[in-house]
Amino acid sequence: MTSQIVSASSLFFAPFNPNIYSNKLVFSMTPQIPKIQFIPQFNVNTHGLIDLSKRPTKIIEQRDIITEIQPLVSELITEQKEILPLIEKPQTTKTILITHEGFKPQTLNIHQGETVQWINKRPQTKSLVYGVRSLSNMRSPMLEQDQTFTWDFNSKGTFVYVDSVVIGRIGKIIVE
Known part of the structure; x- marks a missing residue:
């Protein structure tokens, strides 16, 4: 059985990946410096807590999130409601x-x-x-x-x- 090196950050644990992290410090006090921005998706148990006994299901790069959100934003923009003109106080x-x-x-x-x-x-x-x-x-x-x-x-x-x-x-x- 091979052991995996696990790195620690201030918010979550993630398997060490040399393409993501720049150094191999294990559970160091200094935060790992990511080479790319990513968001891990952890398995959540029935109580709404992260189940750390399993590996994260997927790591999504931030670039993917932006491309997924952009069409949704475009849809929201096209569904604008009528904007009433600002009523200004008459100039005295x-x-x-x-x-x-x-x-x-x-x-x-x-x-x-x-x-x-x-x-x-x-x-x-x-x-x-x-x-x-x-x-x-x-x-x-x-x-x-x-x-x-x-x-x-x-x-x-x-x-x-x-x-x-x-x-x-x-x-x-x-x-x-």
Whole structure:
């Protein structure tokens, strides 16, 4: 009777196979390093436990499993149910007027995701809206009378902006 060398891993026992394992350590504390990924199928007794007195019935390479599953996945994908469109909250736009007296309102409270629109209402003076500090990437084009500039506020915080044409004109937007 020939004895078979059995190797141990952290989860199961399997007969040693030189095509699968890279070393011959028997019941070593270091895990065996498989050359290919495989899943052993053990015999299960009536109590649902693995019967280690018998050899595994079959060793399936992982490649085989993937090719067996792919047709099943394709069948599931073709049986998709109707997907209802996502109902989005309507975009809210708040308006700030640019006047000779400054921004109106000077402080504006909005919710995250809302848009702010600036309208230049000065008859003969252009306007250039610049964000400062955490809003420094916001820059409007030069706004003539009645021209607009919009900006989406997707982050919560307090944001300061200025009119770079008329010195001293400062506004603030608080996003909740």
